[in-house]
Each structure stands twice: as structure tokens, then as C-alpha cells.
Amino acid sequence: MTNLAIAAEGLHKSYGEKVVLDGVDIAVPQGSIFALLGPNGAGKTTAVKILSTLLSAGPASGGIRVGGHDLATDPQAVRAAIGVTGQFSAVDGLITGEENMRLMADLHHLSREEGQRVTAELLERFDLVEAARKPASTYSGGMKRRLDIAMTLVGSPRIIFLDEPTTGLDPRSRHNMWQIIRELVASGVTVFLTTQYLEEADELADRIAVLNDGKIVAEGTAGELKRLIPGGHVRLRFTDPAAYQSAAAALPDAARDDESLSLQILSDGSQRDLRSVLDLLDSAGVEADELTVHTPDLDDVFFALTGKLEETVR
Structure with missing residues (x-):
């Protein structure tokens, strides 16, 4: 289990009578892409918030280790090892892309010279050099998402949580984002991805867990999940x-x-x-x-496992 970037046993969270996560086990190997797939309200964002120290787990939860650190006893070390890109952009539209990047560098306590170097490298890597001195409010959705991830990378995290990173993007921007995610993993980063898009999980993930009503109802590679469902x-x-x-x-x-x-x-x-x-x-x-x-695809798997036709995730 030492090669796991994320390991959580019996993850539990409830609000009064409402159980959001009900004994969820998660194991993510280092340098892989793990996709948590499910409809709105399944508990995906809650899981991300707990694993990234933004929300406390319920008392019924078991042990949680992220980046080799115990979440309960050493949350600061966990924060130093991770980056988080949430559903809603952290980009400040009132300042330029470059200023957003330098703000993140300051928050990570980088020196002025190091901050400038990292900012320049990431802006070039994410094809944002030409737009760097323009207000972020003028960026397209895809550009804002790229800037958002670039800001997440300022601290050189080993583990990145991407909570529905392509929601609202057009098909071209979505495919561009997929390529960025693949390149991150190729460089050794572990990616924990939540998504409603079946195609996205199929394209990217080494392993997929299907979350429904707070429980993992199936887990495996895309091929293994497809073989669960008859109909080929x-x-x-x-x-x-x-x-x-x-x-x-x-x-x-x-x-x-x-x-x-x-x-x-x-x-x-x-x-x-x-x-x-x-x-x-x-x-x-x-x-x-x-x-x-x-052969059955992830649409077949999703609908067979969740039975929620009203929550389409095409």
C-alpha cells in the first residue's frame, strides 16, 4: 500500500439525517488518473473536499492518508503535497492572468525571482503568454480553466484534485484539457478527477469508481466496468x-x-x-x-448501476 497517493477507508459524512458519504473506500496509486463518476448530488465534491482538507470527515470514517501523510494528524503536510481545482474557477477576473499567477506564487512564499520564473514557465506551458497581461475577465471558458490549473501548479503539487474540470467547456476546449491532464500524469503527478462525463472518464482514467447515493457501487478499469453489463x-x-x-x-x-x-x-x-x-x-x-x-459502454454501465435516467451524463 506504500505506492498509494491517496488511501481512504470507510469515508463517511452526513449532515443531520442526510448521509452524503456512506463508508467509501478509495485507493489511488501514484502517477495515475482516478475518476470518481456520478450524478449531481452523489457526493463527489464532498469526497474531494474531505481528501483535500477543506472539510472534516465524519467520526465514523476510518484512516485517510494523502501523499503519505495522515490527514487527521498532519493536515499541513497534506496541503503542501496537493493542489485543488474546484468546480468554480478561483481566477480573479479583475486582474490579469499574470497577476493571478504571481498572487499564487506569493501565497506559496516563493521569492520574487522564483515566482517570476514559475509564472513565465506555466504561462508558456498553458499557451497563455499572449493573454497574460489582459484582465482574466476577458478570457474564454477554456482559457480560464487553463489559467486555473496553471495557478494550481505554482506550488508543484504531487497530487491534484480536479473537481469537474471540463463542465461548461466546448468540445475543443474539453479535448485540450484532457491533453493537459495526460501531460500532468506523464510528468509524475497523480490526478483525482471527478466528472459527470462518461466519455471523459473513459478517455482519461486508469481506474473509475461509480458513486451513487454516497456509496461506491462499482470500481475498476473502463473495460472491467463495461464487462459487468450484459448486452454485447x-x-x-x-x-x-x-x-x-x-x-x-x-x-x-x-x-x-x-x-x-x-x-x-x-x-x-x-x-x-x-x-x-x-x-x-x-x-x-x-x-x-x-x-x-x-459492446456495452459507460452509458450502459452508469444507467444500470445507478438507475437514474433523470441525471444524464453524456
């Missing part, structure tokens, strides 16, 4: 009715659609499963005109 299939379409009938005879368990001349066979999408189907077609001397493979 291979679809074969034919243009020749005779070939269609021959294929249907060779695959008696397939669901038929006589109108479209197509067959649907349950499959986990594996190479072995697909080869089995193709071998049966070869034995019958039949070739499909179109073959498509469908």
Missing part, C-alpha cells in the same frame, strides 16, 4: 436472402430480423467469440455483407 452482440447483415437463410440455419441462437436481413448474436466482443461466429459462417459457405460489434 454481433450484428450480421446480408443483401442476398438465400445467404441470410443459410446464415440463420448455421446460427440457430441468433435473433432474426427478416425485414432487414440481419442476425444478432449475443457476444462479449472478444476475439474468440467473433472467431467462433465467423467459423460457423465459413462452414456454411456464407459471407456477411456487413458485420458490426457492439
Whole structure:
């Protein structure tokens, strides 16, 4: 367990009768991206606030270690090891991007020379040099988010909490942010990401935990989570009715659609499963005109596990 950047056992938090987190276990290896996925109100932000020392855990919680430090006995060491980018930007729109960066450098007690060096490096890294002397209020949403993360990096944190970092961004800005996150991890940083976007978790995370009603209902890689849900299939379409009938005879368990001349066979999408189907077609001397493979995606996983269709997270 020594290679864990974040380790929490039985994380609990409640407000009166309302239980927000109900015995959540979290283990995040160093240098990885961990995504906490769930609808609004699931408890994602509460978990981030507790792990980043912004909120105290409930008395029923077990041990919590972040960056190798005990959260209860050494919160100051935890704060020195982490950076936090919340749902709402910490950027001050009344001052320039460069001034925002220098303010963070002052808060981290960097010398004037070191602050100037770090500011210049991060502004260049995040492609903000041209806008650096303009008021941050004039920045686009994507630029503000980049500045927000740049400000988080001033203190060279080893662990970064990103609470829904791409909410409200257009698709291009979202993809740019994903690349920034990948580069952070490539440099050795651990990223704890909360998101409502299934595609985002699928694209970025080494491991994903699905949080619903304060509990982790599933955890694993994207591939492991997808395999939890049935519904994968291979679809074969034919243009020749005779070939269609021959294929249907060779695959008696397939669901038929006589109108479209197509067959649907349950499959986990594996190479072995697909080869089995193709071998049966070869034995019958039949070739499909179109073959498509469908495997469950994170949308299927999310809705199956949470049952909350009203909280769409596409």
C-alpha cells in the first residue's frame, strides 16, 4: 500500500439525517488518473473536499492518508503535497492572468525571482503568454480553466484534485484539457478527477469508481466496468436472402430480423467469440455483407448501476 497517493477507508459524512458519504473506500496509486463518476448530488465534491482538507470527515470514517501523510494528524503536510481545482474557477477576473499567477506564487512564499520564473514557465506551458497581461475577465471558458490549473501548479503539487474540470467547456476546449491532464500524469503527478462525463472518464482514467447515493457501487478499469453489463452482440447483415437463410440455419441462437436481413448474436466482443461466429459462417459457405460489434459502454454501465435516467451524463 506504500505506492498509494491517496488511501481512504470507510469515508463517511452526513449532515443531520442526510448521509452524503456512506463508508467509501478509495485507493489511488501514484502517477495515475482516478475518476470518481456520478450524478449531481452523489457526493463527489464532498469526497474531494474531505481528501483535500477543506472539510472534516465524519467520526465514523476510518484512516485517510494523502501523499503519505495522515490527514487527521498532519493536515499541513497534506496541503503542501496537493493542489485543488474546484468546480468554480478561483481566477480573479479583475486582474490579469499574470497577476493571478504571481498572487499564487506569493501565497506559496516563493521569492520574487522564483515566482517570476514559475509564472513565465506555466504561462508558456498553458499557451497563455499572449493573454497574460489582459484582465482574466476577458478570457474564454477554456482559457480560464487553463489559467486555473496553471495557478494550481505554482506550488508543484504531487497530487491534484480536479473537481469537474471540463463542465461548461466546448468540445475543443474539453479535448485540450484532457491533453493537459495526460501531460500532468506523464510528468509524475497523480490526478483525482471527478466528472459527470462518461466519455471523459473513459478517455482519461486508469481506474473509475461509480458513486451513487454516497456509496461506491462499482470500481475498476473502463473495460472491467463495461464487462459487468450484459448486452454485447454481433450484428450480421446480408443483401442476398438465400445467404441470410443459410446464415440463420448455421446460427440457430441468433435473433432474426427478416425485414432487414440481419442476425444478432449475443457476444462479449472478444476475439474468440467473433472467431467462433465467423467459423460457423465459413462452414456454411456464407459471407456477411456487413458485420458490426457492439459492446456495452459507460452509458450502459452508469444507467444500470445507478438507475437514474433523470441525471444524464453524456
